[in-house]
Each structure stands twice: as C-alpha cells, then as structure tokens.
Amino acid sequence: MTRTFTTAATVEDAIEALGSGARPIAGGTDLVVGARQGKASLPEAIVAIDRIASLGGIVEGEDGLRLGALVTHEEIVANDVVRARFTALADASAIVGSHATRAHGTIGGNVMNASPAMDTGGPLLCFDASARIRSTWGEREVPLDQLWTGPGTTAVDPRELLVGIDVPAPIPATGSSYVRLEYRRQMEIAVVGVTAVVRLDGGSIADARVAITALAPTIRRVPDAEAVLIGSDGAADGIAAAARATAAGSSPIDDVRGSAAYRAAMAEVIAGRAISAALARARGEHVEIPASSSTYAGLGGARA
Amino acid sequence: MKTAATLTVNGAAYPVELDPHLSLLDAVRDLIGLTGSKEGCDDSECGACMMLLDGKPVNSCSYLALQADGRDVTTVEGLAEGDELTPLQRALLEHGGVQCGFCTPGMLISATALLREHPDPSEEDVRIALSGNLCRCTGYDGIVRAVRSAARSSA
Ligand SMILES: Cc1cc2nc3c(=O)[nH]c(=O)nc-3n(C[C@H](O)[C@H](O)[C@H](O)COP(=O)(O)OP(=O)(O)OC[C@H]3O[C@@H](n4cnc5c(N)ncnc54)[C@H](O)[C@@H]3O)c2cc1C
Ligand code: FES
Ligand code: FES
Numbered sequence: 001m002t003r004t005f006t007t008a009a010t011v012e013d014a015i016e017a018l019g020s021g022a023r024p025i026a027g028g029t030d031l032v033v034g035a036r037q038g039k040a041s042l043p044e045a046i047v048a049i050d051r052i053a054s055l056g057g058i059v060e061g062e063d064g065l066r067l068g069a070l071v072t073h074e075e076i077v078a079n080d081v082v083r084a085r086f087t088a089l090a091d092a093s094a095i096v097g098s099h100a101t102r103a104h105g106t107i108g109g110n111v112m113n114a115s116p117a118m119d120t121g122g123p124l125l126c127f128d129a130s131a132r133i134r135s136t137w138g139e140r141e142v143p144l145d146q147l148w149t150g151p152g153t154t155a156v157d158p159r160e161l162l163v164g165i166d167v168p169a170p171i172p173a174t175g176s177s178y179v180r181l182e183y184r185r186q187m188e189i190a191v192v193g194v195t196a197v198v199r200l201d202g203g204s205i206a207d208a209r210v211a212i213t214a215l216a217p218t219i220r221r222v223p224d225a226e227a228v229l230i231g232s233d234g235a236a237d238g239i240a241a242a243a244r245a246t247a248a249g250s251s252p253i254d255d256v257r258g259s260a261a262y263r264a265a266m267a268e269v270i271a272g273r274a275i276s277a278a279l280a281r282a283r284g285e286h287v288e289i290p291a292s293s294s295t296y297a298g299l300g301g302a303r304a
Numbered sequence: 305m306k307t308a309a310t311l312t313v314n315g316a317a318y319p320v321e322l323d324p325h326l327s328l329l330d331a332v333r334d335l336i337g338l339t340g341s342k343e344g345c346d347d348s349e350c351g352a353c354m355m356l357l358d359g360k361p362v363n364s365c366s367y368l369a370l371q372a373d374g375r376d377v378t379t380v381e382g383l384a385e386g387d388e389l390t391p392l393q394r395a396l397l398e399h400g401g402v403q404c405g406f407c408t409p410g411m412l413i414s415a416t417a418l419l420r421e422h423p424d425p426s427e428e429d430v431r432i433a434l435s436g437n438l439c440r441c442t443g444y445d446g447i448v449r450a451v452r453s454a455a456r457s458s459a
Contacts, residue, residue: 002305005324005370025368029348032327032366036347042325048371074360098351098436099417103360104367186435187349291432 007048011055011163015136017047018159024049026070027104029097030113055108055163058082064169069108069162074099076107076120083289086167087281088123088176088195094291095119095180098187108162114148114218121148121219122195123178126209129167135160148218171207174199175282179274180213181266186291190214191258194246194271196278198229205229210242210275214257215250215267222249225271234279239272246271309373313338314382322369328362329353331369332379340380340409344438351437354410355379361417363436380409383416392416392454399450403441411437415451424455 006022008014014024023043025031027050035042049055050070059066060081067076073093076082083090096102096110096119110120111131121144130143133156144165147154156162170176176197182188193213199206208229210222225245232238252263277287306321311331318336332355333339344350346365353365356378383390392415395401402408411434418425418433425433430451431444439447 003324004305005307005368007370007373025371028367028371032368033348035325036366046324046368048368050371097348098361099414099433100351100354100361100363100436101348104357104362184435186432 002044004045005048006046008052011052011134011161014047014049014052015134015159015161017045018161019136021045021158022047023158024161026050026106026109027072029101029105030109030115049161050106062169065167067107067165067167069106069164071107073097073102073105073107073110073120077102077289077291085170085174086123086127086176087289088126088178088197088278089120089167090289091178092119092123092180092195094289095182095186095188107165111144111147111165112154112156112162114150114152114154116148116151116216116218117190117193117214118219119178119180119190119193119213122193122211122213123176123197124165124167125211125219125221126176126195126197127167127170129165131156131162132164132166133160134163139163141166145221150217170197171199173201173282174207175278175280177274177277177281177287178213179270179277181270189257192252192263192266192270194267194274196271196274198234198275198278198282200234200279200282204231204233205238205279208242210246210271212246212250212267212271215252215263217251222246224249229275239275239279242275243268243271307370309370311336311369311372311377312375313377314379315376320369322373324368324370326369328355328357328364328367328369328372328377331372332364332377338379338381342406342409344406348436349438350407351410351414351434352407354413354437356413356417359417359420361414361436378413380412383412390416390454391458392419392451395450395454395457396447399453400446401442401450407437407439407441411439411447415447415454418451419455419458423458425452427452 022045055070073096076093181192195211197209210225228242247268252260342352344352348363348366
C-alpha cells in the first residue's frame with residue numbers, strides 16, 4: 001500500500017476519508033510521537049483534520065460548554081469560563097506537556113488516544129461530559145463513562161470522527177480540582193491523578209464525584225469514595241475516609257513510573273489533596289491553577 | 305506517494321515534494337538546507353528541534369511536514385534582522401546561556417514564543433516555558449537570567 005496524506009476541509013471530507021480507511025491526525029502529539037517512540041508505526045493513510053474550521057472553538061451557553069474537537073490545551077487554560085466553572089479541566093490542560101504540546105495538542109486527540117494516564121479525562125468524566133461522534137451514517141452522543149474500553153481503546157468505530165465534547169453546566173456552589181502526582185512540574189505523565197468535584201448545600205456536601213487517573217485500565221469514577229463524601233460536612237475525617245476509599249477502589253500496575261504499592265499509597269494522598277482543593281473552591285476560596293496563571297497573559301490573574 | 309506542498313520558512317516560500325511521514329524537521333534540514341534546528345531525541349522530549357508554526361512553538365521532529373503546508377514556519381535562522389541579533393540572542397551570549405550551543409536554537413525559539421505572549425515573565429514563568437527544552441551544559445541559570453534581562457531591555 002502506498003502512503004497517502006490528505007487534508008480535510010470539512011467534517012464531510014474527513015468522515016469520507018475515515019470510511020475508506022484513513023486515520024485522523026489533529027495535533028499529532030500522540031500519533032507522531034508514538035510512532036517516533038516505536039509504539040506503533042504511522043498509519044499508511046492519514047487524513048489531517050486540523051484545518052476543519054467547524055471543529056474549533058469553545059462555545060459557552062446556559063446549558064454548558066461545547067468544546068470543538070480541535071480545541072487545544074492552551075485554549076482551554078486561557079478560557080475564563082473554564083477556569084472559573086470547570087476548574088479541574090483547566091488544572092489538567094495547564095500541565096499537559098510543555099507550551100509547545102499545549103499549543104498543538106487537542107482535547108479530541110487527548111480523549112481519543114484513550115491513555116489511562118491522560119489528564120483531561122478525569123475532569124471530563126466527573127463533569128458528566130459526552131462526546132459527539134459523526135460518521136457517514138449519522139451523529140451520536142457517547143457519555144465519557146462509556147467511551148474508553150481499555151488502555152488505548154474506545155467504543156468509537158475507526159470510521160467515526162469525534163466532532164466535539166459537551167460539558168453540562170455545573171450547579172452553583174460546585175468546586176472542582178484535578179491533582180497529578182508527578183516527578184517534574186511539566187513534561188510529565190501522571191504517576192497518579194485524582195479528580196474531585198463537590199457541590200455544597202449549606203454546610204454539607206450535596207453531591208460529589210471522584211475519578212482516578214493512571215490507577216486502573218481506564219480512567220474511572222470511584223462510587224465508594226463519592227458515597228463517603230455525600231452528606232458529610234467536608235471535615236478532615238470525612239476527606240481522609242474518602243481518600244482511603246479512593247485508594248481502595250484503584251487497581252494500579254507496576255511500571256517504570258512507579259510500583260503498584262507506591263501508586264496505591266499515593267492515590268490516598270493525592271485524593272486527599274484533590275478533594276480538599278475542590279471543597280475550598282466550592283467555598284469560593286482561591287486555589288491556584290498549576291503552571292502559574294501569570295504565564296497566560298490577559299487572564300487578569302493577580303501576579304505575585 | 306509524495307505530495308506537493310509549499311513550506312514557508314522565515315518568510316521564503318519553498319515548493320517541495322513531501323513523503324507523508326516526513327517530519328517538519330527533516331524537511332527543513334534536508335530538503336531546504338536550513339540546519340540551525342537540531343535533532344536531539346526525535347520524539348518530543350528535548351526541544352532542540354523547536355520552531356514556530358504560525359507563531360506557536362512546535363517540536364518539529366514530531367510534526368508532519370505536510371501539516372505545515374501553507375503555514376508560517378520560523379527557525380532560529382529567522383530571528384535576527386540581517387546581522388543584527390535580537391535582544392534575546394545578545395542576552396543569551398552575555399549571561400553565559402550558551403556553552404556547546406546544541407540546545408540554543410530551540411531555547412531561542414521557545415523563549416521567543418514566551419516573550420511574545422508574556423513581555424515580562426517571572427523566573428517561574430521562564431522555567432515553566434522552557435521545561436520542554438533540555439540543556440546538558442549550562443545548568444539553566446544563565447539561560448533564565450538571559451530571558452528575563454532580554455524581557456526588561458525590550459520593555
Ligand atoms: C512531550 C509530550 C508531553 C505530553 N504530556 C501530556 C500530559 O502531560 N498529559 C496528557 O494527557 N497528555 C500528554 N501528552 C499527550 C498528547 O499531547 C495529548 O494527548 C494531546 O491532547 C493529543 O492531541 P493531538 O491533537 O496531538 O492528538 P493526535 O496525536 O493528533 O491524535 C491522537 C489520537 O486520537 C485520534 N484522533 C485525534 N483527533 C480525533 C478526532 N477528532 N476523532 C477521532 N479520532 C481522533 C488520532 O487518530 C490518534 O489516534 C504529551 C505528549 C507529548 C509529545
Ligand atoms: S529532537 Fe525534537 S524534541 Fe528532541
Ligand atoms: S549549551 Fe549545550 S546543551 Fe545547552
């Protein structure tokens with residue numbers, strides 16, 4: 001077979017190319033880098049989707065956010081609505097790779113690469129996001145809790161294109177946080193990651209979401225940890241119990257980045273930090289988004 | 305199957321025939337002959353190959369050349385105005401930010417991207433922005449000082 005490369009101008013072009021066996025490339029920061037590292041060679045037939053204008057942009061409506069598949073991590077971190085109301089997602093995109101990775105890496109590529117260690121998955125899952133998927137036979141919505149089927153695999157057919165991600169608006173008094181254990185501040189892959197989303201009603205936690213990253217074959221929620229939090233008053237002992245439940249709900253692996261035992265121990269620590277930060281944000285306290293808000297000009301973030 | 309494309313590098317348009325799997329780095333070094341950008345790791349870890357693509361930093365070793373068709377590419381060769389070095393280039397020399405020089409083309413591109421977004425970065429901002437650029441000689445301090453002093457001198 002000869003190598004081919006086409007550039008799609010429209011979604012219709014792209015799904016037609018996918019239908020005849022091409023693989024999509026957006027920023028290429030997973031696809032090309034994976035080939036460079038020898039994980040999988042580059043596909044013989046490639047369709048570039050990075051110039052499809054309708055796949056860009058963040059639209060904020062009453063009912064929530066619509067993220068185009070091509071929205072980059074840089075755009076997510078710089079978006080005021082994401083930072084204020086979907087803060088865990090900003091936490092995640094802020095620490096992806098380096099500024100070069102964030103400038104080209106897209107939310108669509110992050111989600112479709114389906115790494116159990118990728119950063120935006122936990123926040124999207126906890127915000128009840130769903131993926132909009134298009135093909136020559138129509139459009140469908142796949143809730144993110146049904147999207148990932150294993151490390152690197154999804155419920156999406158190779159002939160289908162992710163066109164966007166919809167994130168419903170959280171109820172007021174919701175706070176969220178994503179915390180990653182890492183050995184360096186940037187250019188890292190999560191050793192362990194935990195997302196927490198909590199909603200306060202008066203003094204107590206009315207609703208809670210906890211998800212684990214790099215702690216199971218797919219990013220997933222931990223219902224036992226959520227149950228511990230719901231109805232509690234957000235005091236230290238409740239947070240500690242939820243953090244223990246998070247670690248108990250994980251099934252980590254041994255690899256070069258950490259042993260299973262270390263990951264399980266750190267799951268508890270990182271869960272405690274994520275839940276505490278989400279609670280603080282729900283109470284209206286300021287918890288900095290990582291990687292220094294001042295790096296992003298025009299955000300109005302106070303400079304130290 | 306090679307595909308015809310136009311790579312615009314440092315303002316000059318180069319008509320080229322590109323293999324679909326060819327990286328932007330290989331196209332610029334081997335087809336166009338601009339060898340300022342370096343290959344260190346070839347998989348997005350070191351930043352020696354960094355270029356600007358429509359003004360944004362990119363690891364060109366891991367970016368398909370065909371995706372750059374019709375976009376503006378800037379390499380280290382395109383920073384100076386003729387013989388006139390940029391304030392950042394001068395500062396890097398003055399502050400001991402260059403030793404063997406292998407990381408320098410990527411460092412300059414990365415720091416140029418930072419300074420365009422952020423005219424007066426803190427030390428922290430500089431270290432975060434340069435986290436994708438490895439230097440095995442300088443220990444980074446001279447580089448960080450150079451970037452901050454260039455920011456102040458052009459403010
Ligand atoms: C140096 C470096 C550091 C990194 N650090 C992090 C990190 O800290 N955290 C993290 O989570 N990730 C990290 N990554 C991984 C990567 O940058 C992100 O996952 C990024 O969001 C991928 O987006 P992309 O557009 O580059 O994907 P691509 O490489 O273009 O695509 C990835 C996969 O998704 C498929 N795909 C892309 N778009 C679509 C679509 N719309 N519909 C269907 N399929 C699609 C492609 O076919 C491919 O299989 C890093 C990568 C590098 C090189
Ligand atoms: S050669 Fe491209 S990042 Fe190292
Ligand atoms: S000066 Fe030698 S690698 Fe940086």
